[in-house]
Amino acid sequence: MIVNFEDMMAGGMAAGNGVAPAPADSISGFDKGMKTLESMSLDDLINRLVSGLVDFAIHLAIAILVFYVGKFIITKIYNITSSVFIRRRIDRSLATFVLSLIRIVLYFILVITVVGILGIETSSFLALFASAGVAVGLALSGTLQNFAGGVLILLLKPYKIGDYIEAQGYSGIVKEIQIFSTIINTPDNKQIIIPNGGLSTSSINNYSKEEYRRVDWSVSIAYGDDVDVAKAAILDMLRSDDRIVVKYVEDDRKMRADRKELEETSDNDDAEPEAAVEPVEKKSWIKRVFNSRKKVTVISDRIEAEHAKTLEMLPKADRSPFVALGVLNSSSIDITVRAWTRSEFYWGVFYEMNERFYKELPEKGLHFPFPQMDVHLNHINS
Numbered sequence: 001m002i003v004n005f006e007d008m009m010a011g012g013m014a015a016g017n018g019v020a021p022a023p024a025d026s027i028s029g030f031d032k033g034m035k036t037l038e039s040m041s042l043d044d045l046i047n048r049l050v051s052g053l054v055d056f057a058i059h060l061a062i063a064i065l066v067f068y069v070g071k072f073i074i075t076k077i078y079n080i081t082s083s084v085f086i087r088r089r090i091d092r093s094l095a096t097f098v099l100s101l102i103r104i105v106l107y108f109i110l111v112i113t114v115v116g117i118l119g120i121e122t123s124s125f126l127a128l129f130a131s132a133g134v135a136v137g138l139a140l141s142g143t144l145q146n147f148a149g150g151v152l153i154l155l156l157k158p159y160k161i162g163d164y165i166e167a168q169g170y171s172g173i174v175k176e177i178q179i180f181s182t183i184i185n186t187p188d189n190k191q192i193i194i195p196n197g198g199l200s201t202s203s204i205n206n207y208s209k210e211e212y213r214r215v216d217w218s219v220s221i222a223y224g225d226d227v228d229v230a231k232a233a234i235l236d237m238l239r240s241d242d243r244i245v246v247k248y249v250e251d252d253r254k255m256r257a258d259r260k261e262l263e264e265t266s267d268n269d270d271a272e273p274e275a276a277v278e279p280v281e282k283k284s285w286i287k288r289v290f291n292s293r294k295k296v297t298v299i300s301d302r303i304e305a306e307h308a309k310t311l312e313m314l315p316k317a318d319r320s321p322f323v324a325l326g327v328l329n330s331s332s333i334d335i336t337v338r339a340w341t342r343s344e345f346y347w348g349v350f351y352e353m354n355e356r357f358y359k360e361l362p363e364k365g366l367h368f369p370f371p372q373m374d375v376h377l378n379h380i381n382s
């Protein structure tokens with residue numbers, strides 16, 4: 001009597017894998033298996049066991065080979081992606097997250113493949129992971145919102161490390177952008193941790209985003225002082241400071257770039273030239289394929305170039321220093337003063353000009369008023 005041993009073992013595995021049939025079916029299947037074993041000769045039983053062990057050993061060897069080959073491929077993919085992120089200067093936090101996600105997903109696929117090669121049913125594993133993912137998603141809904149906000153911030157870049165921002169009632173310098181939160185330091189060096197979920201859906205005031213900013217003052221002089229003298233004196237002070245834009249921002253930017261290039265050229269002339277030439281490392285064709293820069297312009301670079309051309313076609317805005325009589329107050333004449341400077345010079349220009357106004361305007365015969373009230377007394381003869 002020839003009995004299919006695999007069917008008998010499949011019935012036993014189904015009972016052991018948690019696929020629980022009815023109790024009567026289990027008992028009848030067990031009895032049937034025992035009867036089959038009793039009816040088999042010792043040689044047939046040994047042949048069946050040896051055949052099963054050999055088959056399992058072959059599948060185990062294939063699974064080990066697939067695991068190490070897959071591990072090698074995952075390492076190569078990880079290294080290639082990492083080199084692309086470094087070459088493209090992707091943000092460190094986003095690069096770390098994406099690389100970790102790639103590694104976890106690829107290893108999960110590899111483990112499922114190896115388990116399938118060993119003959120274990122993988123549908124139950126997939127169902128278990130799917131249900132666990134739904135449960136974790138419901139339990140961590142707020143955390144996942146912060147996670148999604150962090151990904152959006154790292155991709156869209158409304159601010160970067162080193163920017164001075166104001167958001168969620170706090171203002172300070174961005175020290176670190178993490179996946180779940182953003183860390184800023186206030187001017188008095190307090191560390192504030194703000195969840196990314198609120199930052200990605202609310203308004204953010206980024207003081208460092210623009211290259212140039214306008215500085216505003218309100219200078220008060222007394223009634224009776226010469227307004228023209230005050231305006232001329234203030235304009236002379238503003239024009240004497242080379243940090244302030246003379247007329248156009250574009251001209252100021254070009255002037256500073258030329259000055260910086262001239263300084264770098266003079267520094268290079270003073271430095272000694274290097275005599276030794278390092279040998280060029282010969283790269284394999286695989287490295288040349290993955291590491292060489294593309295000669296064709298990237299789409300993003302083309303968009304940036306077109307945007308720059310569009311900006312050049314726009315008329316230049318006049319950013320000359322502005323001084324005018326602003327308000328006639330009850331005790332003073334308020335003069336409105338505006339000037340443009342680079343963002344990194346903003347506070348220096350603001351405070352230094354305040355000091356110069358206070359020291360130099362009185363030298364021109366001008367006075368700073370203070371609230372006062374005239375009282376007239378009428379003497380009445382009795």
